[in-house]
Amino acid sequence: MDNCIARQPIIGKDGKIAAYELLYFQNSQTVDSPHDFHTAQAIVQFFNQLDESSFLDGRDAFLSFTPNLLMQNIPRVFDPHKLVIQVEDSVLVHPVARMMLQRYKKQGYRLSLSGFQFNSRYMNILSLIDILKINFEGISQKKLDTYLSVAKEFNLKLAAYHIDTPEARALAESNNFDYLQGTDVADISQSKAQKNPKHLQSNFFRLMAAATREEPDLEEIAELIGMDVTLTFSLLKMVNSAYFAIPNRVKDIKQALTILGLGQLRQWIYLLSFGGEGDFTDEIIKISFQRAVFCQALSQEIPDFPLAYSEAYMLGMFSILDRLLDVPLEQALKSLPVSDELKDGLIKKEGMCGSLYRLTTAYEQGEWPRVTRIAQELNLTMETISRKYLEAVDYVTSTWNSLMEPFDGSVQTTEKEADN
Structure with missing residues (x-):
């Protein structure tokens, strides 16, 4: 089976690698499809064979989950203290997935919301979230101010992704983001x-x-x-x-x-x-x-x-x-x-x-x-x-x-x- 996994560095405020986002691919995979069952099997097999501590080099892992993968208990492959469960905002309103997230939260897993779009229907469930992950590609200061306000209200950590230019990095740093993720850790740190x-x-x-x-x-x-x-x-x-x-x-x-x-x-x-x-x-x-x-x-x-x-x-x-x-x-x-x-x-x-x-x-x-x-x-x-x-x-x-x-x-x- 042609399964691939890569790790993309996430930088902390001190400029060191704080975590890796795990990017997973399976040839039969489509987004949130019936292939999730086969994807789940492959992830379990993959990490059973993998030296997780060596691959992550002692850092935390961010991994994206669909409702199907959450319901198949795939997060339990990982140590609760080392995994950040990453979900899109649509997962938060999925009734069963939301219940699963509440359960994982009680077990010590941290939750990251990726691609958040400001919408009133999400506001009452943001208390579940630990990290708000913001797309910096073409973001305006006005839109960023809205996210900053939400993060402050719910005491959330902030992660910025698509940090692909010095300008984006400067904007994230000036707004005190906790995590930065871009095309290459060298691009982030070279200066x-x-x-x-x-x-x-x-x-x-x-x-x-x-x-x-x-x-x-x-x-x-x-x-x-x-x-x-x-x-x-x-x-x-x-x-x-x-x-x-x-x-x-x-x-x-x-x-x-x-x-x-x-x-x-x-x-x-x-x-x-x-x-x-x-x-x-x-x-x-x-x-x-x-x-x-x-x-x-x-x-x-x-x-x-x-x-x-x-x-x-x-x-x-x-x-x-x-x-x-x-x-x-x-x-x-x-x-x-x-x-x-x-x-x-x-x-x-x-x-x-x-x-x-x-x-x-x-x-x-x-x-x-x-x-x-x-x-x-x-x-x-x-x-x-x-x-x-x-x-x-x-x-x-x-x-x-x-x-x-x-x-x-x-x-x-x-x-x-x-x-x-």
Whole structure:
């Protein structure tokens, strides 16, 4: 069965990811149709097989429910303290669904109302709701003031979605919204992620150039890292993490590079160059890491894909380079020794590389018709795409958490990914 699920980040007031909205798709699915029965079965099966804590990375989940799904007790698949039941306003006036929502509310689930339209018939049941979710696409200040008044009267938290421009973000922040959701967490945070972009650009380009030569010079790389306290700190922190589980603390740059290996140095060069610049930047790096693993895995399933295994990783990783460096992507890629196919894929979105990149971003946003169309272009099944996405999320979550955790001597060593 071709079932897909994606997670879309929801940002809190502190700029960190507070939750994920889970975007679900099944090939036989239509909106609130008799297929809800099959959708319910698939969701239960999906989350029984899924490591929920890894997929959500400890965050809450927002998931949309139809009346049918509510009546089939699908919310009970989740921990009441981790799930926000999201419904459209029409569900509130459905007599049985409303009764189910009251029951779930008593069990500790939070309720979010999405796409709320101001109507007097909804006002007497807003006491059920915890979060009012507002569509910011083309919203006027007058209409927003009405929503703010309703939220204040019923003591509701406010979530804004379709935060796709800096103007929309500024409007939501100025009105003290609790949650923001847009096309990409990088779009939301990029202006705050840059503390010293010129210095970061210098770090990145010098290290990347040295690491991607045909015959990299370990002495040169060690010297470059040794000249920069940020790079040195990041390298030693990474090698002494629980991911590597080295029994004796590593204090030497050359020893650290030997343990890391050139393959993993290239993979985690963002973390070395930009790590520690703040939570905003860390989230962008995680997105690049996830895209890199996802693109690399899918590239092996695409007939006659033009990039080598390691370059497919770079396709995903470099897709957010403009946001990290605060320069146009075309300008950033000019300085790197990568193929024209990769550059055209990211800049012009052309060729098979462009199709894979577009597939990656479409899947992240839950744009299922686009995903289906591009999958057919690349001769990929939805089952393969879904499986590789979940594997990428799980790998990135576990790897990232291990890299961020200092090794205390009690962590079991695990087999690491081979150098590319």
